[in-house]
Amino acid sequence: MRSIEQTAASAQAMAEVRKTERRQKINAVVRYVILAAVGFAMIYPLLWLIGASFKTNHEIFTEIGFIPMHPTLDGYIEGWKTSTEYTFGRFFINTFIILIPKVLATAFSSTLVAYGFARFDFPGKKILFSILIATLLLPNVVTRIPQYILFRELGWLDSYLPLWVPQMFAVDAFFVFMLIQFLRGIPRDMEEAAMIDGCKPFQVLLYIVIPMLKPAIISVCLFQFMWSMNDFLGPLIYISSVEKYPIALALKMSISATESFEWNRILSMTVLALTPSLAVFFLAQKYFIEGISTTGLKG
């Protein structure tokens, strides 16, 4: 009797387990289908861009799908030559000439300013900090014209100086704020121990603070890298000769240069222009996420 009862009970339990498993499986399938659909919708423009860069100009306007029927490298080869006397390589080099000093200057100056605000007491600190944060709220456009006039007076137009020099003075309050938040999360004991070990304030910064700030500094560099890579307005205002153009301007130029322009060339060059940012992001993803997640700043 008992064994029959037991078998019945265990069979029932098994059925219950199977039911739960089936329900979980269905749930998971539904979830992933929705996620995949939304994800696909998000990434579709990028896929289309990459696909279209291998199409002929004619195919771009006749076919809907993003897989090229007659793949060709024509867009890349012709696009690289550009309609100017320079190849696209020149514009890549220009971009990095703007970008590398800009990123280094930002990292250096923001760290220094953040260290000062986070670790030292000086008269007027509160007011200065409020002003710094207030600049976060100031629309960039407001300062464009006075800045332009300033740099014109200095005779810096059509050079990279207006793009480099401001970064040496920690003009991006966002970065300073991000680093300060990160520093606030680090106890001072290590720095005090270093002072007892014989560090002067600048050595404390160099040997102790910067290594601990590394993830945040890498985030700052990445942000600045990506923003500068995509910066269109800055170079547009200050750079006038084509030989100094960065990618962003060069792309725009190829659109307006001829009347019936070759979309596949533009798209090919756009793909190339995207690659450095993507590559850098994926290489440094680990630090990037660590940096922004510990500062309490998301995105």
Add this chain to the structure above:
Amino acid sequence: MSEVILNQLEKVYPNGFKAVHGIDLDVRDGEFMVLIGPSGCSKSTTLRMVAGLESISGGEVRIGGRIVNNLPPYERGIAMVFQNYALYPHMKVHKNLSFGLRLARQPKDQIQDSVDYVSGILQIEELLDRLPKQLSGGQAQRVAVGRALIKKPEVFLFDEPLSNLDAKLRASMRIRITELHRQIKKEGLSSTVIYVTHDQTEAMTMGDRICVLRDGHIMQVDTPTRLYDYPSNAFVAGFLGSPEMNLKPASLVKHEGKPALRAGGFVLELPEEKQKCLENQAEGPVTLGIRPPFIDLADDDAEGPTVEGTIKFVEFMGHEVFIYFDLDGEEYAAVNRIENRARLLSLKGGERARFRFNMRRAHVFDKKTEQNLTLSNHV
């Protein structure tokens, strides 16, 4: 010579709060001085002023005869061990230990010798290639001590170094640090220690002398045994010793022409030396201080003066029994050894029992100033 002298040392914060009220303290060469007090008594602030991590608002700090008020920390000849170890997270243990020496540009082989020496003493040789995050609490603590030791400082400063460790590890590190202090002293190196803690066990077991602080004032500085036996005021009496001393209101009266105490309707006669101290005191309210081990449960047929109280509850601790009893509205604690086991365990709440106070070990504190009135003979 590496004595530390605090002379009228003061700390006033920018918001006007006065944390340290002109304290004088003389830490002798090679001495293990413990600063203890409840939280907020400014013991850490005082230590940090000696270290140079906190500015000095008034008075002076002398280390080895030099006034160091305006010297940066690294020129004061000190080394410090922090509560949370403060190891440099991006450096391996080896680099953590040698950081100070490398900053001082010592020759490489000399640095290596020092690292070997220190890691040998502290048994951290196998940890040298690890990062701080790969160390357990106890190991990190040893590395932190090593980082102080390697500098061969004149004075070691410890800021609650054991409070992040679990009880068992704390006990073993306590012994280890005490041993280390002896060893360094024996080797003829500078071994003056200032050790901040809020744990009275650490203070009592480790310190050559203890400085008890309260709200930025020094309450008493003395050896652990003298602090325990002859507290100079009610605060020290209540702060040190576990279980805590009974500090209860009583009144000073004349009994047969001699000073005696009245507590809860009973007259407690005082031994002669205490009577002498109290001869010139006016009668009136005072505070009676007596440690729980000096109150004994008396047999019902016991002779001599006893008091009668109501048992509130009894705690059996294994080798001793805590008895809490009520004496006319005041709750006293008594600790009795387990010799009389059957009797002790049969005690029940609400029962009346007689107790004998060992008045030789009792103290009488002034009600207002809290000063110990029965001390002059011992000082």
